[in-house]
């Protein structure tokens with residue numbers, strides 16, 4: 277009985293550690309609940325299958341789309357858009373954010389504009405993108421970029437700005453020059469948090485996928501989902517949603533691994 | 544050159560802020576530190592001790608007056624003035640060994656020579672076994688030992704220490720004082736050491752500078768003639784206690800005026 281009581285105590289202690297088995301069980305229970313509610317609602321006929329597919333219909337749809345390879349074409353098409361949009365954003369936001377967080381003058385110059393743009397709804401810009409860029413992959417990548425870049429930039433600037441002044445001061449007293457501090461000290465010091473920012477904003481890239489594929493795509497998970505809506509194929513919509521979630525989860529884990537690999541010291 | 548390692552504080556004034564928020568932190572303080580001298584600076588909290596060291600390090604600028612180190616006017620930070628801070632400032636992404644070799648590596652010292660140097664300083668601060676640990680895996684006392692080794696390995700002319708043991712428990716503090724005495728007796732660097740612990744000041748210093756309450760000025764300059772090598776046992780001897788009384792009296796005036 278004693279162990280049970282301590283387990284309960286550890287669950288109810290703020291920031292308390294819990295056994296990893298307990299974490300796994302808790303996660304499984306929540307998943308089982310969600311899937312269970314879905315199964316009961318659909319198999320039980322509480323919700324019409326026009327609106328809510330039965331789970332095995334989703335699986336069968338997945339298998340049939342996978343067997344002729346079209347599923348992978350759509351997945352790859354979406355992954356390509358997300359990765360390109362995200363990389364384009366990160367490649368600019370990381371160095372620029374570092375400069376923004378480090379040098380007041382860069383921050384003063386950019387922040388007002390960036391903050392203005394970052395509150396514009398991306399959807400409101402889509403007509404403009406189509407007019408300017410057309411309806412190719414460039415348009416979709418641009419939507420992802422706009423969904424991610426401006427907030428990513430501000431978040432990375434904040435991380436650079438939060439680096440301890442005395443860490444930079446200490447490097448000066450060891451001979452580091454002022455113009456070297458940004459790459460020799462501020463960047464490595466902020467790196468774990470920068471990777472965290474990338475991980476979080478990668479999630480946003482996935483959430484903008486459907487917006488990106490809304491207008492003019494002819495492949496992709498958002499595209500098949502929209503097409504399925506017109507044909508009332510709710511099982512395909514479910515399949516696309518689940519795959520986007522799954523891919524998001526995988527990219528999240530990839531960034532966690534990247535952080536552990538690049539910054540073992542911050543574990 | 545005989546100037547190497549000297550520190551000359553010349554009529555230094557410092558104000559923080561502007562307008563209503565203006566604070567006069569240092570008000571025309573002057574004193575000289577000879578090469579190889581261990582000078583300890585004490586004074587009421589907020590009197591500008593840290594500010595003075597930061598100016599000497601070139602990390603902030605004096606409002607007027609100047610500081611000369613090794614005869615050269617301080618205009619910017621440089622590796623010739625090493626500093627150990629009260630807060631922990633090891634580079635967290637580098638191991639203990641990499642932290643200590645940061646300065647020599649920057650200067651382009653060849654690896655074999657560098658490794659020997661780092662080994663020597665790690666041994667001196669008793670952390671050879673922790674060479675490949677990251678700062679996060681160390682205790683506060685160990686981190687400050689690495690910080691001292693890191694500063695010394697860069698071979699500065701002057702070592703500035705701003706309450707380096709202030710955050711440590713008294714047990715660890717005593718160990719660190721002994722270690723610093725030993726290390727200093729080997730290197731005989733010029734040291735400017737800030738503390739608010741009077742026992743520590745007398746135990747370590749050739750000389751104790753007492754500052755007034757803010758705005759900081761020179762209040763007293765007391766020579767500590769206790770023979771070296773010293774160890775913490777001297778704290779019980781009459782000479783030590785007499786010095787302590789003297790410094791306490793100087794300080795008490797300042798602290799009473801504060802209230």
Ligand SMILES: Nc1ncnc2c1ncn2[C@@H]1O[C@H](COP(=O)(O)OP(=O)(O)O)[C@@H](O)[C@H]1O
Nearest residue numbers: 559566568587588589590591592593594595757
């Ligand atoms: N960045 C700052 N801005 C405004 N005032 C400051 C700043 N840094 C220190 N001060 C003020 O200057 C005085 C001296 O500070 P400091 O040098 O840290 O004193 P000490 O190290 O002797 O405690 C204090 O009254 C402190 O409040």
Ligand SMILES: [Mg+2]
Nearest residue numbers: 592593594706
């Ligand atoms: Mg201080």
